[in-house]
Amino acid sequence: MSESSVLFKKPSYPINEFLLEYLDRYDRISTVTVFYDDLLRFSGSIVVYDKNDHDTLWVRVYYNEFERAEIDLNLKKIYSLLHSDGNLEIIKFLNIDAIDYCTFGNSKPFRIKVRNILNDNYVHFYVKKADASRIYGLELEDILSPDKINFLVHGDTLIEEHIIGIPGDVFMETLLTKCTETEKAQIAKEFVKFNERCMIRLLGDMRAYNYVVLPIHDFDQVVHRIRPIDFDQQCYEGNFKIYRPQFFKENNPMVQLVKSKLQASSIEQYKNEERAALAKRLHSARKRISRLLHIMSNDFLAPDEHTEKLKMELFRYTNDLNFKNANSMGDVLEASFEFISRNYKNANIFKPGF
Template sequence: MSENLMFYKKPSYPINDALAEYLDRYERTSKVSMFYDDLLRFSGSINVYDKNNKDTLWIRVYYSEFDRNEIDLNLKKIYSLLHSDGNSEIIQYLNVDAIDYCTFGNSKPFRVKVRNILNDNYVHFYIKKADASRIYGLEFEEILSPDKINFLVYKDTLIEEHIIGIPGDVFMETLLQNCTEMEKSQIAKEFVKFNERCMIRLLGDMRAYNYVIVPIHDFDQVVYKIRAIDFDQQCYEGNFKVYRPQFFKENAPMINLIKEKLEERSIFQYKDEERAIMAKRIHSAENRIRKLLQIMRHDTISSQENLNQLKMELYRYTNDVNFKNAQSMGNIMGAAFAFITRNFKNTNVL
């Protein structure tokens, strides 16, 4: 299945007026005029290599002095919006150390490194072409996942914070075998829950390099969390398996770990726990989700062919006629949330 996703590039869908108004209502709109296309005006570049001298497929870009001054100032202002609510006083203490351009993948983002010269601490954020389906994915991540995510939109440009963690493929190749047996059991449990979250909120393409493992030190143990870092495939594909990380061959080490460490009844228990938690999150953010789904129902973020395939596969999986009757990806999302919350009283999100 992984290879099939690589045969084509997913189209980018524009932000309609209703979604733009929603983003402004929830303070997701940037006050800084920074366009993705501005960063494409670089005059030179060099390859970026990792600590093992392996080509990362990112290039470090350079600009003319005239362009650089304007770009640097706007990037510092964006940092201030993301991290200090637009406080302009900190700009004098910031330095843009690097701007890297991704030469592969769907969104071809720019990665910006900004350093505080007072303490040498730095953060990364990304500049991308805004895509409506990705923005829906980011919003659902904010509302339904255990983690918060910070992003801003300026017209057709998306500014997205860097999510800290160890890429899943790197973790499985270099660190997983060194985990204790207890840690492996905990990671297996987390992957079951992560798989369930992705399936319910229809976030696709969670191959190993599209999520990160986050180790958290807690007293005398390390607890591992799993976070998605790529939201391009929110409600786009027609194949239901794309929304279930368990079916990607890149995640085979995780699936083997689950088979080794978890009994079948434990797997069902963790799935039920995650569904219950998500139902509570849907209930607690009822008004916000209702507004987002209303916009999404009248938006186009996939092809008619994908829509028809997905709704019928979900209908066969659940026997819920609401999926079969869905006329848009927003309708499918609404049906999915209704399916999860059906056993919870006083939850009339849809």
Template sequence: MADDIKISKKKPSFPVSENLNAYLSEYRRNIELPILYSDLLRFQGSVIVYDDNDEDTLWIRVYYSDSDRKEIDLSLKKVYSYLVSDGGDWILKYLNVDAIDYCTFGNSKPFRIKVRNILNDNYTYFYVKKADASRIYGLEIEHMLSPYSLNFLVCEDTLIEEHIAGIPGDEFIKNSLDDRTEMEKAQIAKEFIKFNERCTITLLGDMRSYNYVIIPIHDFDQVIFKIRAIDFDQQSYEGKLKIYMPQFFKENFKMVKMVQSKIQEESIEQYKIEERSIVAKRIISYRNRLNALLNCMQSDKISNKKNVNNLKEEIYNYSHDKNFRKCESMGEIVKFILDFVKRNYENVSTSRL
């Protein structure tokens, strides 16, 4: 049932360690960029960005001096080329930076860059954020263990993230959920169960409705809905297990009620097992890369001792696996959770041979 969970108001930003930096270089996530997060902070002024209903979006549109803007626009177009193409300058003449927005809400304080193709007016976004090790771990884990690939780059203290398209969860729940057919509601409920299970397994926290998107996909005879995380700031930081379970946030209350009304208990357990099995298969498929990431994560500080000690006890009480009591870091806890999921999958698979 949805609850009122308290999350740390200000999670510290953790620096990228030498080991993590080497991992990012190995897998081509680390690259020299022509502009850094700090460069974008030189804006001279701003105006509030309102939505179509004239409500404050919590973003401000920033502007720069004429001399700075020319250099910044060129650099941002080069970043876009690195992110989505081969990094060549050939694409730059087709691009225009339409807007640079800044958000002071939340921990990452991102810049949102709107890039438009001048030949056809198609546009997309990417984000420039201050690099945070826990967020990077979250992005990499999501890339390997979720159904979705993630595109991002790191340079010194700067993180570049590709935009994840979809309907913000809070807007969907407020404006669209009630209008779905009964069959669609059952399908969304099933997806929420799987999303909830995946977040818990990977220790991705704070999945309140505005931190994920709903993606409608038109199949040949129906519309199906997928749920995808868009914020990885609370990866493996908090000390309470419920924070890694979207079902316990009051913002997701309507989703939880829909699960209760549409899905039987037996089916809920079935969908959880399905998701754990899918994650286990991905753990096996990404074995070498995932082990390299977890080796970095185990030796990295991405939380505090109090949170680590509290979380490992809660997970022990939940799983009764004594390995969790041996954990000394959040990285170790994640490793043992993934080992636990993989081990259970392999044991069941072997018993059926």
């Protein structure tokens, strides 16, 4: 597959008033007045290395003492909003251990390390430039995935909680071969479901470094979950393959695992299970999804040529006229959800992918 279309930097799309109203309705608006641009006013930085002395592409930034005090206080307030519904009593127990800045990728985020001084437990969250695409992706992840994610918006600033896990590329390079055969079969199953979920909800560019693998101990076994961590490519690309993780060369170890561990009938079974789960989530959150899709349908999220290309590829893939009649990326996504809701019990909804 040609990946040229994802090599160019995707533009950042503004948040329109209707999306802001939606975010306010569902308590996604932060009352803390800290902006991404405030954090850009650092005085200097040092490179952050990992335990093997490799450059992490993050730099640790520092500020003059007057700005740092105000920034720290506001970051503690943001933590309290994310994790304790704004309870300011906890602030006296918090310390901002580090503020790191990443120059790699589209969003150029700040990573905040917050430590509880009573027990040294710590968590991270991120401060980024708000982008409508990413916000739609985060909201869809929270509603439709097996996992929840918390985020807040303040003006043109996005605050996003950290998603724990091992980056997919690191997992495949260092841990996959050490898994038992049973664990490998379970990982293959999870990748099939992850691939299906990304395809249906049109979350693109899930190369190995854009998702994490989370090992979970369950009685006498370890099961693995796969979660996306980058949502910039929600409903943007025109090439349908970009919404299917199986087609990225970086994911070849996962694809080969699926082929070696799962029979075709099992692959179809797991795809059907994921469609059924998505259909149930769509049904249970239908009012919220309807509001979100209405806003997306009237928002500009991709160049017209991307929308035209994607809707026709999906029409040829499914023979569903709703795709052909779509006028925006939001319409394309709505057609995808309607297709799944109507047909999730049919074992032949989508053609075999592996």
